[in-house]
Amino acid sequence: MLHKKPLQKNKLSKTKALSETKSAIKQRLYNERRKQQNLQKDNKKENRRNYMNNYRKRIRADLTSTPKSDEGIPFSNRMDKARSIKKLKQALPITPNKRAAVLSAYVDCNRILKSPGVKKFHDSFEESVEKMAIRNIQDVITSVKHKRNGEAKAALNILTSSVSGENISDRKRATKSLANILGVNSRTLQKGKKNRTKVLHSEHSSFLYTTRKTRSDALTERTKRIVHDFWLQSNVSRPTNNKNDIKRVRISPNVYSSHSCYILEKTQTEVFLQFKNEYPDEKIGQRAFEKCKPYFVRTAQFKDKVTCCCRQHVEMRSLFKSCMQFRKRLLSREGSSEVKLYESLSELVDDTLCTRSANTHQHKISCLDRLCSECGVCKFSMLPGELDESDVQISWERYEYKNVKVKGDKMIRKLVLVRKSSSPAEMFQYLKKLLETFPAHQFRAYWQSKQMKSLVENLPIGHCVTVHDFSENYKCTEQNEIQSSYFQKLEVSLHVTILHRHSVLEYDGKDSTAEEPNIVTEQFFVISPDQKHDHHYTHCVQNLVSEYLKSINCEISVMHEFTDGCSSQYKSRHCMGDVSYSCSDFGYATILRNYFETSHARGPQDAAGGFIKKQADLAVIRGTHVIQSSSDLFDYAQSNLSTTADSSKCSRRIFRYVDSVNRDRDRNFLPVKENRKIHQVRSFDDGEIFVRKLSCYSCQSCIVGNYSTCMNDAQLGTYNKIKMVKESEHNDSDADSNNDEGVDDETNICDFVSNGTIFAVKADDTDCPYYILRASKDPIILRKTATDKWGASYHQGNKVIHGYYFNTIDNNPFKLKLLKRIPAIVPALSVIYICSEVDIDDNGLINLNESLHGRILRCLDHE
Template sequence: MAKLRQMNIVKSPDEIENDEIAKHVLVDVKKVLTHTKAQRSKDSLVTKHIILAAVSGESVTENRCKKKLASKLEVPIRRLSGECMKQRKLILESTHDRAIVEARYPIFKSQADMFAETLCPKGTNKEHYKTECLNRKCQNCGVANLLLMPEENDTTDEAIEVTWEKCSAREEIQSSYFQRTEVSLHVSIIYRHAVLEYDGKDSTTENPNIIKEHFFVVSNDDKHDHHFVHEVQNQIKEYLNSISYNVSTMHEYTDGCQCQYKSRHCMGDVSNGQQDFGYDRLIRNYFETSHAKGPQDAAGGYVKRQADLAILRRKATIQTAHDFYKFANENLQETRDSSVCLRRVFRFIDNIDRNRDRYFKSIPQNRNIHQIISEREGLLSVRNLSCYSCDSCLLNMAHSCQHTELVGLVKNIQTEKERGCAIVEDISPDDDFEVVDMIRKGSLVASYTDDEGEDF
């Protein structure tokens, strides 16, 4: 056997016990981390919780301390379980001098308290036990300090039978073996005047009441482009129509993300705002490109955090984008009175219509532009900076701005669609047309032939 142990073929009893202890230590660490993650608070990250788990974790104590204690007391392991405290409570209830007996045989709230009874006291002004006590090298420590009642030492057939049972939720580690489902969440913050029939209060010129709402659009489409933003704008317009809120001028404030808000295609979409949404004027103002800096990021982070906590606490099962929308729409619409918004509105988009003729040619120096105004279809008024300080701009007369030396002059830009981006209906075979009818001045024509000796 000694030769086999040297060759690592057979493990010694001590090695087997150490392996078992190591396995249970990993189980304890997993439990602590899972609990800390579910708490999501700074207090749950205090180091003492991890130290406590390392010193007196439940799995370690059940595997090592419990066996040693039971063998030294020469009693079955079941006598040291949590059921033992239940038995002790029953015994104390039938005792006349319960206070005196309970002072000698206390009821432990946890196994850690039971194990602490076998150690020397911490002493005054000390938070931890001595190292020699924890390592069981102290002569004064031991299971002899743990007093058991005569009824608890009963090993006859009439003794109360105690069984060990453990229930734990199944945990799946999501790693590279699993594909993570992603959800697109577009957050908009709406400021509007109150509607008496919908909000319970009215807003007038003399007494304006401004309502703040968080508007969320959930989709399983992960392509964030100007088509996605256009669909979000359409959802907002439909929501405002549903509450009978008429909008003549829509003011938008976005960051400078190129693919979503500031590319030539995005600006071209704004130039068609009157045609698409029925606004008299659509004004978009650009901030600098930033991440996790504005209130919209905080609103989106709150919704995602609540969904994350609901999954961890097993209050919801979210596997698809529609599941996320359903959870949020059922649980997160209402807000507290002290909340920063009156309500949260959720909409779900399954498919994004990208078969649109909304691809435009380049707009000169679009990076320097921080305000665009839709004048009519295909026409934009642009300037380097926004102005909401002078009376002219407040009355939608940007061309008469009183701060042109600061924000720059207003320029008119005619947006032009790219060729070939228009949607053309299928031409039936019965329609007669000539190739010459398809050619215009300045068109480039390429010919192809299979004849030998020809260059094309």
Template sequence: MKQLQKALDRQKRLTEKYKKRVQRQKKSLESPRSKVKTTLLNCPVNARIRKTLLYHEALIADIKHKYRNARKEKDKQIISKVTIGKIVRKYKLQKFAEHTLGFSNKCWRHLESKNITAFERKAVNRHSDEFKSKVKSFFVRDDVSRITTGKKQTITVHKVKMQKRFLQDTMKNLHRKFLSENIGNISYSLFCRLRPFWVVHPSMSDRDTCQCKLHENLSFVADKLNQLKVVETSNVERLAEMVSCDSSSKACMYGECDLCKQKRVPLSSQYDGMAKASFLQWVTEVKALEKKDHMKKSSTVKITVKKTIEGTQETLTDLLHNNIHKFKKHLFNIKQQYAYNRELKKNLAIDEALIHIDFSENYVCKYASEIQAVHFGASHKQATLHTGVMYVGQQEPMCFTTISPSRYKGPPAIWKHLDPVLDHLQATHPQVSVLHFFSDGPCTQYKQKGNFMLFTTEIHKRGFKAGTWNFFESSHGKGAPDGVGGALKRAADRLVAKGHDIQDAQQLYEVLRQTNTSVELFFVESTDVDRAVEMMQSPIKAVPSSMRIHQVVTLAPGELICRDVSCFCSTKKDLNCTCFNTQHFSFGQNIPMPAQPADNQENPQPMEVEKLVHPDVGQWCILKYDDDLYPGIVLDTDETSVQVKCMHRVGPNRFFWPSRDDIHWYQFDEVIEMIPAPQHVTSRHVEVLKEVWARLSI
């Protein structure tokens, strides 16, 4: 009986509980009329007040019902904007409105919006601020966007003025590249929204006038084949990945991998080798100049033009397959040098300094107002600007520029421009003992034997323990120094527009100093440059294969370690590693000595002095074409290739001049070495020196 009584009591409590819930629910579901009756109970009022109160309750119920049943956030924002505003806030009815209408307190942030239909999305913070910062940093990388150097190429948003950067690929390709390099997922739309405002797509007026010839010519071929539906994509980087095992491996990208060095881009069923096709190419031609005086001899000039080439689909595919393997090496060098630059900055120690330098385009001095004779004559003087950015440890970088009236830009001038910069570095950061230089690779300035020799001597004279000089790939050396030059030229032009005369380099230096610019300015006298040129050692031993080198290291005076590309071991202070075909060269010995390898690494091959350096016009060379060797005469050179007039072959070590000149441009790695002039064996046939031929034909 006691147990039954307990169960009955428990059931009664539950019954009372649910009765109360039903009662409360009925009360909350009261109609507007019932609420008015309850409110006015025992309060006699006239009919007008009763009707006004009824209208109030009915309107509240209607708004609350619509707000609760709205499925879209946009509809809820419109309802809240219409029903509440500044007047409700004025009479301090915010809490009452939130309670009666069922709005959240977030609805008050839309009051300032004048457009009722404007929709504000809910902020969804799925990604941390650190991750978003990583995306923004990705956009300002030199391999993703290139900085502009023009004085007028700026963009201002919310009173923040920045130098423009132009994207170097489509947003979809960059989104794919970011996902492949980083852990984590980000939508394409968010990736686009996080692009900094100064990183923009180039327009026709912003066309690039410093494009890479190899990139452009291969892109023309890939675009045409993709248009003909012969290949699946026109993206040359993806085509390079198709013929490589691993795009991050030097062996694969340099054609040293047995598995992929013979790979070809897959062609679709639409391929018809005999079908006609025309495509564009940048070609270099020799043009005869018109003679103004019949007594003078005619002269020629080399010009580069974009030509339409007529051929077949077979011609296109052969061109693609021949160039895609050269492009793989070019692409690997680009990525490796940019990646090394980022990694070195990230791991830069307090006793290390990174100096990124470049010559800016000469500034043409000008007056605030000029007579016609000055404007159209040769009266304007020019000033040389050597710009750069210096990083010490993890401190804020320092922008600098040296200004000189001397227009010479060879190795002696380079080190005269660097002298005040290094003086400043040693005065402000005496703990620095290792220098890392970064620059592009023009063969008349930075990447040549004169600069290598000065590099191995000058820094040791100053007491630095070691140094590296790293070169970006040809036509891909744009960076922060270009922006420094553009900013200074823009500042100088503003001063001229305000009435200041800038007659020469000295005056340019003085007026820029008065602007309180954050760029450190130094002046280099032309007499100092001339004196350095006179004191330059001559002759200087040629550094073999200098055009393919992308990193040189010095650990002792006159000693040079060379690598095909920059090695990440250098970021960990291991400058004497044997990675990437490390070779050792000495300016003080007749025979270059190989670098000493580590115990757990293979011995590098000694560098041969006969290997190709930057050749002079008129020299004989041996080049490799379709696995055969051909002698020829060098006619012209540029930063990446050499123009050679080749002989034809009639047998082993027998060559002759064809009736029609065989003149083509070849990459430097296709030229084996420089040779003495071949010797005649008949009136028409010649042969390469037998000891040279025996060594090369093995």
């Protein structure tokens, strides 16, 4: 026994040592988890067993219970119903289609449909959630629509606004049906639509969208409102010039808020620093400040630049804004009500004109031209402070001609925007000066565009409308461009013509008749390496268009052309002379050329030319094509851009290539009086045209060609006949008359010009009706074609004078300086006055006076 005790002690100590190992601890944990899992399984089995026992008890209770007395349920219990359904399934066909057909035919029986069970089944099926919701809305509207308190009206407005979404309000029938269902008038739903629009398209909705983006515990509502309004200040952001530039955001499911976009005039950091200077007590960081920015305010981008704007409109709007801001400050100080603070420029223009005609809803031409004695700029009344010529300086902007140095010492005269600082009287007097011509200019721009749209919509059979324009030259680029190629890009000339004609059955697949007209729109491009855009190039384009129309068997008797007022391309005396010979050149019965108002000729033709150049640049950047010449551009465009998208209004694109333009034509003519005021030219016979100050396609007579019975003659004036005389014919007649035995007593004024004579010549410029020159030679008759440094060309046989122009100094029309480095050539017949009393000093300066200026203008009036 004494020997066993130590053995037992050692055995216990050994067991205790083993229980502390990792494997023993892991085994004990595993055993405990197994016990818990087994316990959970036993509990689940017990719960399942209890559930099934309870379920069986309920089934037995249902089978043994008495049948329910509900009407329409013929079964005594559920088992009876199950057995009947089982018998029906066994009797029906096996295939699903036949089963459905048999059941459908059986249920459609009138006796079956009248049974209470089927009727109750249909009623419960049609009782949908939507109908219950509409029923609830009906109940609320019925209870509040006859009440007159504010809460009832607010509830009615909320309900009508909620159900007047785009799915209902855009459909007239749906609106009427919904009004009948809800028991209200259709006008009530229309009012709801207006309320909905106010909520979703207002400044308040944009502010709510901004407040949702920030933390509610970070900024107060007052601070958010201050920041929101600060971003919209005139010195921080401004609206874009594009009315279609709209920003749209989602504020809730299927609910959107929209607003016109604003462009920042400075960086966001500068805006934040300006805010901190004006509101130093507002504690807000830059990131939180930027988060409170309205969603429609964005930074300026390159696409926001607007080009080819009208000088008169840009200058007038800027000046009107400056004048009204100054007037607003005056009225706030003085509190006078004698003058009106105009909200828009059109409101100011209307106040200086007579009321519009009741028939045409337009102002009279005499009022627009400021020839009416009952209206005028005198109706624009001003405050005494606006006529102040004291030392008070205000800042405003206007356009002025400035001498700009380019490429060395060469000086050019350029129109630039100048910021002025002068007295209020000078600014308001300049506004009144612009008001003299602005209404007529605005009306001509609107009228000419309207006439083209009217003509295209009512185009007679056998007539065609073309819109001509030179696109900006395409500059050839390369994917991997070396330095010399970057600074010396080859340019390609691109002329665009938009064609509107009646469809041809053989070519377009659809015929066009007077009863069912089908107008086809095409884009016609002429690509050429010739970069001289003159009337010879335009004549070449006209010839290509005529050949294309003949090739597709499109018989055109009357051609209507619409162009801009560029003098060298479409509106000079040579261009009008070309129109007089166009019928014999192209085979038309009549051709009419209509001119858009100055700086208002932008349209689809500009977009068409830009599309071609953009696609060509993308092809070069992608590396799919190499375009290094005009022929490369033509090949790429013809093979890849001839077809258009199905959604496009343009049917196809036609491309033509011209290697060189024929300029050896005897088509130089004598000047046409006041050709800048002409907006329509109609061919009559070779060398004869009819001109009109404005086009007319609003009356049916002018559309069909009965121009003598125009209904708008009283408003637009009548046609004037002009004889176009070629310069060569005129010079030949002068030479013949000089060779006669009897010398004509009447001597041309150009015969008094000699070397060193200072004289005035007629100019085709509305801003400057004449130019002053100094002759460097006696008048001569050219033996060959000559071109001066200003780009003017004259053919053999023309009588010309070589000399140098004078240019104004500091925009002073009576102080001029001789431009000695740029020789000029002018027609001898353009001389209108010899300035014999003018002396020139050693620096080439001359001084005119008002008396001499008036005599030159009187000579122009007698031309």
